[in-house]
Amino acid sequence: MIILGIYVGIFVASYFIIGKLVSAARGSDYTSLKTVTFGDESTVRPNRWAGIISVLTIFLLWAMFTGSSLIPRFLHAPGPFEGETSFTYTVSANGQTDDATVTAIVHDREEDPDLPEIDPGDGIAKNDIIKVAQWRNQLVQFDRNDEVKRADGAEIIAINGQMVSPGDEVQVNGGSVTISDKGTPNFEPSRGWQMEPLYLPSPEAVVERTWKVANEGFRGTSLFGHLGWSLFRVIAGFVCGAIVGIPLGYAMGLSDWFRGWFDPIVEFMRPVPPLALIPLVIIWAGIGEAGKIILLFLAALWIMAIAARSGVSGVKISKVHAAYSLGASKWQIMRHVIIPNSLPEIFTGARVAMGVCWGTVVAAELVAAEKGAGMMIMVASKFQNTDIVLLGIILIGVIGFGIDMLMRAAERMLVPWKGKG
């Protein structure tokens, strides 16, 4: 809730601030001169400032709530308590009562400080000292050094002078104390608002881990090896799918027999998500490379076949007629009219297929693999290496985005006539 609040706050605040700052610098191109902008989609161009601030905000929030050293301390969300604190407990036994102090040393999880000697004090209850790691809690065996034991009927009746009974919770300096059902106080240092590194490591920890994994590898394969294997599977599956799917689509677009034969198969297989095929493919082909490439082949096949088919049916009949009356043979019409005319559709299909394949390969690797980006994050999650999980997710996203950008660039270069017919 707090995070959402801050996010919305930054969204609104930066809108007004940037609006004030940039309003003077309005462009003078044609679109900027349009007065009707609300409802005219063509005038809605992504605001570059909003894009930059949006990305920065995500990193800022991430850094704030993980206590990152990349941003100044005053921006941090309140962190977990660290250092020394104390509370007193009151023991009552055999009609006697006495106070003692528990000193708690809250330390970083990575450290293990030595406990200093303390003065035990007077009375039947003696002072204690405990150490607690951040985000953890610690039972206080208060009667360990007391003159009265719980077995003798000693029980805690107050914490910091506040009357308690089992199940109660008392706020103390730097945390809270809960009385367990058996009457033992349990000290839990305050967690603050930051995320525990186990759940969300700080950005620098992820970067550091990236370097480490990039240099040392993960599970016997280098980072680039994992990503490379995933990419290789995608490309191999996609190429196989395209090699079979495109001619199949052409045949379906050009012959009634092919159309009739394959229509039911394609129309049935198209809505089946490739992920649903994973179990069957594993049963048939095992969890090795063959199984994964078959899966990706199946994911790409139908998309490419449908793209090629609609590319063929998208040919304007007047173009085909024109080519015939210019003396072209069937083969020449295929080569010079149908194929170039269907290329834009095929590129669109290829972009979709690459996206689906990339998603499918990660999912397939999550299920079973020895190498690959999906396997990396799956294994890391089992060992609670959240930083590797995050690193994997980020790299998977970056690569998926990169693939799409490459496909778009290739499309612009190879089929400049797209949408111009």
Add this chain to the structure above:
Amino acid sequence: MTGLNIENLSMRFDLPGGGSVQALKDVSIDLKAGELLSVLGPSGCGKTTLLNIVAGFLAPSGGVMTLNGHKITGPDAERGMVFQQGALFEWMSVRENVGFGPSMKGMPKNEKREIVDHLLDVVGLQDFKEKAVYELSGGMQQRVALARCLANDPDVILMDEPLGALDALTREKMQSLVLKLWKETGKTIILITHSVEEALLLGERLIVMAPRPGRIHKEYRLPFAELGVNADLREVKKHPDFAVKREEILNMIWDMEEEIMGTAEADA
């Protein structure tokens, strides 16, 4: 025996829901080599069907067509076609579009280049030959379509409302160009149009078709195309006969339209 001979052409086909349509009935046209025929008629009179049959894209249900003595059975390079719009290959440059026919025949490169350059000169697109066709205006695209058709040196050129989508000014310029090309190349041309003026200006012969079933209603032999070759088309339109013929044909088409509306109302 030269020229295009169409005898008792009929086109009748069944509808999927039962019943049938008589699109053309007993159409006979005898066209000598080098004649320019324009075909006019209200929509639905079968003029485009007629053109598609002559081009060889449709098989007639009855009748015989011969070109220079041999029977027409399918599309062929001897009968070039110019479409209304959108029949250019947008993945090719202007030059490649014009050279498409020669390329398909496997003509040597330099010979092809000569033809293409010459035709681009004729239609006035020499400066645009490396451009993509989608970068050209509608009028320029139709010039490319004309040049592409001529590059193949067909015996007959079939034009399916080639100027229908152009604005009035461009259209007039293109009409002059069509007349010029007709005179220079001596091609046999069939031009389909729904504009009475265009039919009169560009028709050495003019056929008015009537609908339901599509048939030849009236045939004219006109002097205006010959006049237009050497004169401004606006001058030709001032010819006293021109206005008379235009009125006559307009009335004829009006009557047909009214008849259609009448039967449509009676049907309803």
